[in-house]
Amino acid sequence: MKKAICVGLAALMLLACAVPAFAASVVGTCEISTQSSEAAYEITIPASTEIPWEEPEWALGEVAATKLQLAYDHVLRVTVASANDFSLVNDNDPTATIGYALAGADAMVFQPGAVETAFPLTIAVSEDQWAQAAAGRHADLLTFTAVYEAA
Numbered sequence: 001m002k003k004a005i006c007v008g009l010a011a012l013m014l015l016a017c018a019v020p021a022f023a024a025s026v027v028g029t030c031e032i033s034t035q036s037s038e039a040a041y042e043i044t045i046p047a048s049t050e051i052p053w054e055e056p057e058w059a060l061g062e063v064a065a066t067k068l069q070l071a072y073d074h075v076l077r078v079t080v081a082s083a084n085d086f087s088l089v090n091d092n093d094p095t096a097t098i099g100y101a102l103a104g105a106d107a108m109v110f111q112p113g114a115v116e117t118a119f120p121l122t123i124a125v126s127e128d129q130w131a132q133a134a135a136g137r138h139a140d141l142l143t144f145t146a147v148y149e150a151a
Helices: 002-017 127-131
Strands: 040-044 057-069 074-082 087-090 097-099 101-103 108-110 118-124 142-150
Touching: 040 074, 040 142, 057 074, 057 108, 097 127
Parallel strands: none
Antiparallel strands: 040 057, 057 118, 074 108, 074 142, 087 097, 101 118
């Protein structure tokens, strides 16, 4: 009888240790975010270029954005200034100049996210300017300024 009671108690203990599992659906949420406290941008400007003598028009290159992380209500405005009032100045005689026009530089504005935007620049020299040009090297220096501002 002791053996039967021991076997019965062992069976009861095994049943007591079995914990039933119930399937329940659980719903949870997870927020993913990122934040930048400052704008970030990178632009490229044309490299130094030599214009062939008596060429009426020459592609200077382009101003392009390679990184453009701007606030939604801001833009990046790029302006160009000429050291010699858009004239190529002779190295030996500063009074001997060749005037030129820079096309494409008047409205360079990058919008947020428009990283594929590029502004091609072209230099045009009239026949009259080439005809009166003195021999020798002529040069000008262009300065590009990028300003991050409210749209």
